[in-house]
Structures are given as structure tokens and as C-alpha cells.
Amino acid sequence: MPIHIGLIGDHDPAVTAHRAIPMALDLAGAALGTEMRVTWFGTDALEDRAGAALARCDGLWCVPASPYRSEAGALSAIRYARESRRPFLGTCGGFQHALLEYARNVMGIAGAAHAETDPDAPERVITPLSCGLVEQRGAVVFVPGSRLAAVHGVAEAVETYHCRYGLSPEYERRMASGPLRVIARDAAGEVRAVELADHPFFVLTLYQPERAALEGRTHPLIGAFVQAALKGGRDP
Numbered sequence: 001m002p003i004h005i006g007l008i009g010d011h012d013p014a015v016t017a018h019r020a021i022p023m024a025l026d027l028a029g030a031a032l033g034t035e036m037r038v039t040w041f042g043t044d045a046l047e048d049r050a051g052a053a054l055a056r057c058d059g060l061w062c063v064p065a066s067p068y069r070s071e072a073g074a075l076s077a078i079r080y081a082r083e084s085r086r087p088f089l090g091t092c093g094g095f096q097h098a099l100l101e102y103a104r105n106v107m108g109i110a111g112a113a114h115a116e117t118d119p120d121a122p123e124r125v126i127t128p129l130s131c132g133l134v135e136q137r138g139a140v141v142f143v144p145g146s147r148l149a150a151v152h153g154v155a156e157a158v159e160t161y162h163c164r165y166g167l168s169p170e171y172e173r174r175m176a177s178g179p180l181r182v183i184a185r186d187a188a189g190e191v192r193a194v195e196l197a198d199h200p201f202f203v204l205t206l207y208q209p210e211r212a213a214l215e216g217r218t219h220p221l222i223g224a225f226v227q228a229a230l231k232g233g234r235d236p
Helices: 016-032 049-056 071-084 095-107 146-154 169-175 209-215 220-232
Strands: 003-008 037-040 060-062 088-091 124-142 158-165 180-186 191-196 202-205
Touching: 003 016, 003 071, 016 037, 016 049, 016 209, 016 220, 049 071, 060 095, 060 124, 060 209, 071 088, 071 095, 088 095, 088 220, 095 124, 095 158, 095 191, 095 202, 124 146, 124 191, 146 180, 146 191, 146 220, 158 169, 158 191, 158 209, 202 220, 209 220
Parallel strands: 003 037, 003 060, 060 088, 088 202
Antiparallel strands: 124 158, 124 180, 180 191, 191 202
């Protein structure tokens, strides 16, 4: 039986990451000897029925290219993945919006905002990076003992970005006491990946690991995500 992955985002074939993601999943599935089934879910279709739409997916991936058509739809889907304990991966815009969902619905910060869409909000959880990372590559250093360190088997790797926004340092400090933990930083110490420690698989990266597929490589993180989805099963 194929593994069914739901992609949360507004599909645009002109977006490099959107072309790479199905390739990345196919490579990971082939390495595990299993067939992949991929379904795109536009964010505007998820506002009121995320659970019903996504329940048969074995894993969920919130993809790059925000702002989304519906922020509410993206956050509803992320909340479903978190609360249903469905394997979840968020890359680039998915990283940003998963942190936004956590701030609102776990930390209780009702006004948590993304500076790209609400630059004057007082509670900006996602803020401009100190240096933009559009089509940039850089070293990512994994926290020892983290999931990323385990799946890579090395202390650091070079990854590709296409983003201008990341986690506010203020909110990083406020999140530090809970189960959301930083698992990778760049050479300057800025957050580049986060995971939810009390979830079977809930990993967020500011970089785009899917781009390894454009070079014909299976990225270790995507392989781990697909393996988690293979183990996770689906609702009846």
C-alpha cells in the first residue's frame, strides 16, 4: 500500500521547492522500497475542514512559498498534525507557520503574528532575518543528541535557503521552557531547525532539504520523515 503524504500549500510549478518536493518523496520512498502517493491541499480549502481533508494522510508536509492564500487554513492543518500526532515536516514557510500555530494555540499568544503579513503587530513571532537567505547556502550545525544529528550521522551539513524571515530571538527565549526545542543553528548561532519533543515526528527547518532531490540525492531528513509516515498508519 502506498504511503500517502499531504502537502499543505498553494501549488505553483514555478516554485523550485514545489518541483523538488514530489521528487524528494519519490527518492525517499524508493530507498525504503515503498510507493509514494502525494496530494496537494490548497490552504484556502483547509480553513474549516482540515481534519476531514487530511485524516487519510500518513504524513503531512507544510511546504514553502508563503504568504499562503489562507494563513488560517495553513494553521488549521498544522494544528491537526500536531494534535493528531501525525508525522509532520515544515520547511521554510512551513517552519514559520508551525511556530506561529504553536505560539497561538499552545503558548496562548492570541496575537502572535508573522512580520511578512503583519509588520506592525506587537507580537511578531516571525521577524525578518538579520541577513536574508534567498538562494543562499550555508552550514547548519546540529545540536548533539537531536533527531537531526541522529539522522545525518554528522555534526553539520550545508543546506540551501530561500527565505527572509525566521524565529524572533525574543520568542525563542519564551519557547525554551516547553517541549519545542532548537535542534540546529547556523554558524552565528541563529535558529535553523526546531522539533516538538513530545510528538512522534514534528520537525521544522528554515532551510529547504527537498532541494537535494534536484541533485538526485535522498536527503536524510526526508528519508526519516517518510519512514515515520510508513510506521504511523492512517485513520480508518
